[in-house]
Amino acid sequence: xxxxxxxxxxxxxxxGSVHAVMTARTAQGAIAWAVSLNTxxxxxxxxxxxxxxxxxxxxxxxxxxxxxxxxxxxxxxxSSLAPYEIAREERVPDYEALKTLARSxxxxxxxxxxxxxxxxxxxxxxxxxxxxxxxxLVEFYIVRDDGLxxxxxxxxxxxxxxxxxxxxxxxxxxxxxxxxxxxDELQDAGVEVSPFRTTQGRGNRF
Numbered sequence: 001x002x003x004x005x006x007x008x009x010x011x012x013x014x015x016g017s018v019h020a021v022m023t024a025r026t027a028q029g030a031i032a033w034a035v036s037l038n039t040x041x042x043x044x045x046x047x048x049x050x051x052x053x054x055x056x057x058x059x060x061x062x063x064x065x066x067x068x069x070x071x072x073x074x075x076x077x078x079s080s081l082a083p084y085e086i087a088r089e090e091r092v093p094d095y096e097a098l099k100t101l102a103r104s105x106x107x108x109x110x111x112x113x114x115x116x117x118x119x120x121x122x123x124x125x126x127x128x129x130x131x132x133x134x135x136x137l138v139e140f141y142i143v144r145d146d147g148l149x150x151x152x153x154x155x156x157x158x159x160x161x162x163x164x165x166x167x168x169x170x171x172x173x174x175x176x177x178x179x180x181x182x183x184d185e186l187q188d189a190g191v192e193v194s195p196f197r198t199t200q201g202r203g204n205r206f
Contacts, residue, residue, distance in 0.1 A: 015068060016041075016045055017033060070072045081104070082105075084107045085107060086105075086107065086108045127153065129159055132164050136159055140169075142175055143175045153186060157191060166192065168194070192195040
């Protein structure tokens, strides 16, 4: 009886590891499940049934739904670009190839500014925030509660108080030292603040 159960768990562990290798979202996840399912099948097999397979299937369903929404948004967005496409007579011979590669038309009314250093770059960013009329999206990997960070914060807060929608997205790892007071002040002024959702934390199985 016991020998039969042991054999059954090892068979289920082997089958589960094959399924994990074929369907896991990441290489690390596939390796972790494959090793645990074959080494400790008595605990890993029930765990995989609860946290592995169903979790993956949920991600597939979520991805399919979001992918359909994204495709609809892209179609609507590309249609809205039509009035800004450069005139056909202004197109270079390679226009169609570039359009195909970029999956987007070439648009007029654009310009480029060469920014030499960090000071010029952040001056341009602050100036751009100040000119916004409808919305501002500020996205950074590293933001610190220092002089430059405070300057950026004040620009976002001032624009939010004018009624412009301001969204601030930062990386939770790169900006690990960003103080709660800094974020609270932004939110109090009406800025929408959110960290980038990393895989760290209790929700990450590996």
